Amino acid sequence: MSIRHSLLALLQDQPRYGYQLRVEFENRTGSAWPLNIGQVYTTLDRLERDGLVSKDGSDGEGHVIYSITATGKADVQGWFAAPVERNNPPRNELAIKLALAVTLPGVDVQAVIQAQRVVSIRALQDYTKARRDTTASARSADTAWLLVLDSLIFQTEAEVRWLDLCEARMIQQAQSAGKAAARKPSNGVTADEAAPLIADNRK
Template identity: 70%
Template structure:
């Protein structure tokens, strides 16, 4: 996730201070990805250093307000027009955990799969419930939330399918009597 570009995009709408940016980000993404306020201010400092935002006079309460520069607006336009790169996939902790479990003696990879499947099913059920509740009471502002929920549902479904595949491959390739793991 590009916090940098997300903050720039929100500043394109109007100048804001850090807490407003954090709140807007979480509101617009259905709070699916919590954003630490410290990360917001660290990112804003870097954006200012790079000439993409500038500080304006403090608002009521003394907060520092940030606005986007022309160069920052150009970065937002480039971000929105470019596809998300998939050439360098992010680390997948579950895949790493399972890979290591399969290569270490005494670790029950089957138990890891079963525990993760149960957790993933619970997440899928929760996202599906929120999606259903949101869809039955639609507001124009909920479109972003619905899209985020759809993405999270598809990710959970894909993880469950992948876990099923892992279990099937383990059963197929494991030595006799050791299909559940080590």
């Protein structure tokens, strides 16, 4: 998530201080990705250092107001115009967890998958209910939140389907391993391994 460009976009709308930026960001995205206020001010310091924003005095209550510069406007316009790159996808903790689980002994992969599926389906139900409630209100201000909800719903649906695929793959592997073990005689040589030896002996 580009906090840098999100803050620039909000400053392009109008000058604001840090806490206002945080509140505006969370209001417009339905608080799906809450921001830490320290993170906001750290990002503003970097934006000022890079000449993308400037301090615009205070509001009389001790809040420093930030304004976007011409360079900042060009930067955020470029961000809106460019597609989001997929070359380096963000780390997916669930995918990493399952990738490690299947390679380590003693981890019940089926249990990991099932526990996640329960949480993912519950989240999907919550997102779907929130979308239904938001759609019923029919306020134009809710359009941004509906876009975020749709994104969350599609991502969660894909996650549940992926978990189903992971479980099916684990079952298939277990069945294949069981068949291989059943075919293996007491001498430890499988039928596939023995076939070429038998053929050589018959020559």
